[in-house]
Amino acid sequence: MVEREVAFRMFAREFNDSSFNLQSNSTINGDQDVYSPNFLISPTGLKVNRVFVVGVITETDILTDQKGGDKELWRGRISDPTGAFTVYAGSYQPEASLFLANVKVPSYVMALGKVRSYEPGDGSIYLSLRLEEINYVEEAIRDRWIVDTAEMTLKRLEAFEKFFSSDNIDGKLMDRVISCDVTKDFAGGMYLSLDYYHLGIEYYDSLKQDVKKALCSIRCSDKKDDFVDYEHTVLSMLESLADGTGFDYQDYIKRTVSANIPPNIADSTLKSLLAKGYIYEPKAGIFKVVR
Numbered sequence: 208m209v210e211r212e213v214a215f216r217m218f219a220r221e222f223n224d225s226s227f228n229l230q231s232n233s234t235i236n237g238d239q240d241v242y243s244p245n246f247l248i249s250p251t252g253l254k255v256n257r258v259f260v261v262g263v264i265t266e267t268d269i270l271t272d273q274k275g276g277d278k279e280l281w282r283g284r285i286s287d288p289t290g291a292f293t294v295y296a297g298s299y300q301p302e303a304s305l306f307l308a309n310v311k312v313p314s315y316v317m318a319l320g321k322v323r324s325y326e327p328g329d330g331s332i333y334l335s336l337r338l339e340e341i342n343y344v345e346e347a348i349r350d351r352w353i354v355d356t357a358e359m360t361l362k363r364l365e366a367f368e369k370f371f372s373s374d375n376i377d378g379k380l381m382d383r384v385i386s387c388d389v390t391k392d393f394a395g396g397m398y399l400s401l402d403y404y405h406l407g408i409e410y411y412d413s414l415k416q417d418v419k420k421a422l423c424s425i426r427c428s429d430k431k432d433d434f435v436d437y438e439h440t441v442l443s444m445l446e447s448l449a450d451g452t453g454f455d456y457q458d459y460i461k462r463t464v465s466a467n468i469p470p471n472i473a474d475s476t477l478k479s480l481l482a483k484g485y486i487y488e489p490k491a492g493i494f495k496v497v498r
Contacts, residue, residue: 215259221253227399230245251367283310300339306342318340320337320339322335323337357421442486444463459477
C-alpha cells in the first residue's frame, strides 16, 4: 500500500508563484516509478505534493457537456487573502464533483487536493489542485488556517532572510543553506528553491507583506468579537444603573471611560444596542434599558 504524502498549508500567492516541478524518482533500471510522487518546489522551499486549503469558494463551472457522465469535469476557485486556488474534480472524484455542482457560492470551505500542473509549451505554467476532499466550514476555521499558514510561511521566510543577510557569499550553496540553522528536511527544499528561482530579497519581502495582510484580514473579525464583548459589558453596566428614570448620554460616556472603554467604542456600542432593541431613547439624550 502506497502512503499518501503529507498535505501542506500554503497561501495562494506562493502556490501560484511556484513553477518548479520535481519529477518522480526513477527505478534502478532507469524506468519511471509510477508510485513515486511528483513534487512542486515553492519559492520558500516547500516541497509539496498535496495541499490543504481553507478559504471562500467564489465560483464554479462545468467544463464538459456531459454532466453526470464519465467525462464530467468541474472547476472551482477558492480564495484566501493573498489570491485564489484553481481546483478541479471529475468522474474519479464523485463526491468532490457533486459538492462543486451544488455548492452555495460564496461559502467557506476546506479542500484537500493534489498538485497538478499544465505547461502549454510557451514557457508558462498553470497550477491547480485535483480535489480529494471538500466540505463546508465555519469562518473560525478559515481564520485558524490563516494563522497557522502564516506562522509556517513566516518561519520559512525567516530562513531566507538569514540567507540573504549572511556575509558568507563565497561558499557552496548547500553549506550556506545549512549555516542558516534550518532542519535537514527543509534544507533540501531551500537549496532547490535558491538554485532554481534565483529570486532576490525583494520577492521575499513582498511575500512577507502579503502574509501580514492576510493576518490583518482576520483582525477585523477579532474586532467584531471584541465589539460583541463590549456590547455585553455595556449592557450589564446599563442594567446596573437602571432606576426607572433612564440615564444621560454624558453620564454614560463618563462611566464607560472609567471602565477603560474608549469614547468612540462606547458611542458605537450604544448605537448598536439601540438598533438591536436592547435600549430605547424616550427623549433626546436619555436612554432606558428594555426590560
